Amino acid sequence: xxxxxxxxxNHGHCHPNTLHTITAAxxxxxxxxxLVVGFQCQSVADELRLIEGxxxxxxxxxxxxxxxLAEPVAKLLHNHAVHYTYLLAPxxxxxxNIMPRVAAMLDVHQxxxxxxxxxxQTFVRPIxxxxxxxxxxxxxxxxxxxxxxxxxxxxxxGSQQAACVTIDDVIDWQKTRFIKQTLxxxxxxxxxxxxxxxxxxxxxxxxENFKLLEQLAGKLNAAIGASRAAVDAGFVPxxxxxxxxxxxxxxxxxxxxxxxxAIQHIAGMKDSKVIVAINQxxxxxxxxxxxxxxxxxxxxIVPELIKALS
Amino acid sequence: xxxxxxxxxxxxxxxxxxxxxDGSGVITKNAKMAxxxxxEIALEQAIQLKEAGIATQIIIAAIGNDNTQETLxxxxxxxxxxxxxxxxxxxxxxxxxxxxxxxxxxxxxxQLILLGKQSISGDNNQTGQMLAALLDWPQAxxxxxxxxxxxxxxxxxxxxGGLETLSLTLPAVMTADLRLNEPRYASLPSIMKxxxxxxxxxxxxxxxxxxxxxxxxxxxxxxxxxTPGVILKDVATLIDKLKHEAKVLS
Numbered sequence: 001x002x003x004x005x006x007x008x009x010n011h012g013h014c015h016p017n018t019l020h021t022i023t024a025a026x027x028x029x030x031x032x033x034x035l036v037v038g039f040q041c042q043s044v045a046d047e048l049r050l051i052e053g054x055x056x057x058x059x060x061x062x063x064x065x066x067x068x069l070a071e072p073v074a075k076l077l078h079n080h081a082v083h084y085t086y087l088l089a090p091x092x093x094x095x096x097n098i099m100p101r102v103a104a105m106l107d108v109h110q111x112x113x114x115x116x117x118x119x120x121q122t123f124v125r126p127i128x129x130x131x132x133x134x135x136x137x138x139x140x141x142x143x144x145x146x147x148x149x150x151x152x153x154x155x156x157x158g159s160q161q162a163a164c165v166t167i168d169d170v171i172d173w174q175k176t177r178f179i180k181q182t183l184x185x186x187x188x189x190x191x192x193x194x195x196x197x198x199x200x201x202x203x204x205x206x207x208e209n210f211k212l213l214e215q216l217a218g219k220l221n222a223a224i225g226a227s228r229a230a231v232d233a234g235f236v237p238x239x240x241x242x243x244x245x246x247x248x249x250x251x252x253x254x255x256x257x258x259x260x261x262a263i264q265h266i267a268g269m270k271d272s273k274v275i276v277a278i279n280q281x282x283x284x285x286x287x288x289x290x291x292x293x294x295x296x297x298x299x300x301i302v303p304e305l306i307k308a309l310s
Numbered sequence: 311x312x313x314x315x316x317x318x319x320x321x322x323x324x325x326x327x328x329x330x331x332d333g334s335g336v337i338t339k340n341a342k343m344a345x346x347x348x349x350e351i352a353l354e355q356a357i358q359l360k361e362a363g364i365a366t367q368i369i370i371a372a373i374g375n376d377n378t379q380e381t382l383x384x385x386x387x388x389x390x391x392x393x394x395x396x397x398x399x400x401x402x403x404x405x406x407x408x409x410x411x412x413x414x415x416x417x418x419x420x421q422l423i424l425l426g427k428q429s430i431s432g433d434n435n436q437t438g439q440m441l442a443a444l445l446d447w448p449q450a451x452x453x454x455x456x457x458x459x460x461x462x463x464x465x466x467x468x469x470x471g472g473l474e475t476l477s478l479t480l481p482a483v484m485t486a487d488l489r490l491n492e493p494r495y496a497s498l499p500s501i502m503k504x505x506x507x508x509x510x511x512x513x514x515x516x517x518x519x520x521x522x523x524x525x526x527x528x529x530x531x532x533x534x535x536x537t538p539g540v541i542l543k544d545v546a547t548l549i550d551k552l553k554h555e556a557k558v559l560s
Contacts, residue, residue, distance in 0.1 A: 069476075070439065070449055093469045097451050100404065100439035109405050109525040112434045126533070127433050131327040132336050133531050139524045175448040175479045179464070183472035190471050196558075238489050239468075244323055244430055245347050245488060253558040263326050270536060274556045276548065282541070291539035292551055304545040 001120070002031035004058070006077055006089040006098065009036065009044040017090030020149035022053055027117045028086050031055045035080070035167075037073050039066040045164050052158030060167040067178035068094070072171040074101035079169055081106055081142060091146035099146050108140035115151035129244040129267035150250050150271075191240070194223030196253045199242055199269070200235070201227035203258020203279065203298055207235045212302050213257065219309040225249065227256075227265045243268035258298050261286030278302065311458075311480075313356040313365045314420035315390065316411055317349035317372045319381040320431040333529040336431075345381050347493075348426025350388075352486040354493040355456060356424050357389035364458050365422070367391050371414050373407060375399050379509060386504035387496035393509040396517070404432070406521040408440035413517045415445060420481070422463070427452050427485040438485035448478040454489040 003025040008015040018034070025032045035058045036045045045059040058080070064072055077098070081087055087102060089095030091113040103110040116124035118135065123145065127134045184190075191197065198217045204210055210224070217224050225242040226235065242249055244267040254272035259265060261277075261284055269275070270289055277290035278298050287293045294301055321327060321336070322344040328337045345353075359365035370385040371394040372378045382393035396410055415423065428435035442449035454473070455466035458480070467474045468487045496504070514521070542548050552559040 070442075070451070074443065093452060093467075096435045097439065097449075100436035101443040101449070103436070104405060104408060104440035104443035107405075107522075109403055109522070110434070110436050110440075111525075112436060122528070125433075127530070128321075128327045128336060128431060129433065130533055132329045133533055134527050135529045135531070137526045137528050139526075140522070175482075176450075177477045179475035179477055181469075181472060181474045192470060241488070253552070253556075262324075264324060270533070274552070274558045275536070275539075276552070287541065288538045289536050291536075291556065292548055293539060293541045294545070294548060295541055301545060305548070308545050308549050 001029040001085040002033065002083065003029045003086040003088055004077070004080065004084040005032065005034045006073070006087070006095065007034050007036045007044065007048060008090050008092060008094040009038065009041060011038050011041045012043060014044050014047050015090070015092070016154060017092050017149045018048070019051065019155040020152045021088050021090045021147045022051060022155035023152040024114065024117060024147045025086070025088050026053045028120065033058055033084070035060065035077065037065045037076060038068060039063050049162045049164055050157050051155050053155055054162045056163040056165055058165050058167050060169060062170050064170050064172065069173065069176050069178060070097045070101055071176055072173045073098050074105065075171045075173070076167075076169050077102050078105045080167070085142060087142065087144045089146055091148050095146045099144055103144035106142055106144065108142050108144055109138055110144040110146065111136055111138050112146050113148045114145055115148050129248055130271055131267055188217055189221065189223045191223040191225055191242070191247050191249060194249070194251050196220045196222035197225050197242070197249055197251045197269070197272070198222045198255045198257065199225035199227065199259060200230055200257050201259030202229040202233060204230060204235055210235055212299070215306050216255070216302055219306055220253070222255075227259045227262065229262070256286050256290065257302060259286055260284045261289060311365050311422060312367045312369065312418060312420040313359060314415065314418060314423045315349070315353045315356050315368060315370045315385070316423070316425045316437070317353060317370055317381060317385055318346040318426070318429045318431070319343050319372060319374050319378050320346045320429055323347055323430055329530055329532040333531055335527070335530045343377065343381070345384055346426050346429045346431070348428060348430070348486055348488070350426070350493040351488070351490050352424040352426050353385055353388055353390065354491045355486060357494070358491065359458065360389065369394060369418055369420065371396065371411065373398060373402055373410055382509055383504050384496065386507040386509070387501040388494060389500070392507060395509060395511045396514065397511050398514050402521070403525045404434045404436035404440055407437050408444055409519055409521065410514070410517060411437070411441050412444045413519065422480060423483045425483070425485050427487050438483050442483035445483070448482045450476055450478055450482065450484045452487040453484050454487050456484065456490070
């Protein structure tokens with residue numbers, strides 16, 4: 001049995017997601033190969049060759065993969081699937097975009113967003129935004145899986161250098177053209193992967209008051225999030241939304257400030273390691289989920305907190 | 311241009327999800343149901359394309375038990391022209407859903423297929439991509455903007471850390487993300503009018519599909535519950551706890 005992992009990378013470096021996926025792969029088979037697809041991305045392959053547990057790195061380096069479009073990358077992976085039992089990718093927008101396409105081409109199911117591997121064909125994954133966990137048995141001959149990075153440790157550098165095998169497949173796909181990519185230059189960490197998240201709700205009262213959270217986030221090197229109520233009230237843009245229909249986050253530390261704790265919001269943050277709630281209503285539902293709570297006026301507490309962290 | 315929108319009936323996003331004690335699944339009996347929010351956004355996009363004179367007909371399709379027709383009627387009330395209900399009591403996995411939709415596409419020949427990026431029930435995020443693969447059509451997942459000119463669609467995709475713009479030659483499959491639009495509410499007159507719009511019912515047998523049974527959900531369990539924590543007296547105590555007890559601050 002063997003695994004092939006589709007590596008996520010930005011042509012210069014491999015994304016940490018890929019290293020988490022390698023750890024998951026090691027639970028499935030002894031032979032773990034990693035496929036690097038892109039253009040002028042030898043450095044990514046070289047990085048991965050040094051990772052412990054990697055048997056070999058397959059490098060498909062061609063202009064046709066320059067923008068990692070789903071269609072050609074899926075076809076390429078499909079071409080090489082014959083040698084493997086498991087096909088893995090991180091459950092990021094990168095992996096989610098490509099892997100179901102590969103699965104359908106192979107006429108097999110995909111098991112999405114795996115948080116635990118029970119045995120060779122049994123996996124655990126969250127459903128209903130983490131409000132329930134589903135144990136799935138997939139008996140397809142080949143298994144296409146996406147891995148939730150936060151559930152598996154980061155694979156480390158080893159002492160050996162794995163082989164690098166060049167793949168020459170060129171796939172012609174004209175129906176999709178890449179126009180541009182705008183990556184947000186973040187002053188703060190990205191909400192989805194941030195170690196600390198500071199979220200505000202309707203209790204912030206207006207957009208202006210969110211600046212207070214920015215100061216706190218600055219002290220903690222945190223991303224800023226918001227409840228749906230705050231988004232609907234127009235305090236912050238939609239992409240700040242943490243919740244079932246927004247972003248699902250699981251940081252090490254989560255601050256819920258002026259957030260009552262609607263189910264919608266809880267679904268998006270309850271897997272955080274430590275939750276701190278600040279709310280003036282001592283009966284607010286958020287306190288049922290928080291490890292630590294402070295009852296009081298957030299406009300007094302937050303500035304105090306900022307001062308204490310300075 | 312014909313547009314096909316696939317929708318799913320799910321537990322209303324504002325309802326607390328409860329897991330059955332025997333581990334058989336999430337309790338849907340008596341739960342308030344709704345159209346999957348991402349699918350609603352996909353449908354809204356189709357309606358806006360029709361209002362802009364780009365789409366000529368909107369077909370919505372859904373798979374599920376008899377009650378699914380309620381969700382389809384809602385879609386018709388919002389502005390779809392006709393509905394297709396694939397009636398089954400089995401819970402189909404995305405691969406099976408994609409195969410069903412593939413059949414519908416062969417019959418209806420749409421130029422554009424819009425779906426939500428994922429259902430808020432299964433959270434699989436697979437169906438659109440799988441359908442695109444079965445059709446060998448281009449795909450644009452997680453879109454937050456769409457413009458169509460002749461047979462070229464320009465889309466903006468929400469990717470981790472930013473946005474990506476692609477141009478696709480139609481026909482194509484697209485999946486909607488949260489920021490694409492704000493779905494409208496159906497007006498009372500349109501709800502009344504929707505009752506007379508065509509809704510056809512098919513079965514899996516009609517579609518002559520043999521579906522694989524290689525994906526089985528063995529148990530569904532509640533997540534490990536969080537134990538309510540403690541209310542602290544002041545900021546200094548909080549900082550101390552975060553540093554020394556939880557060890558999440560240095």
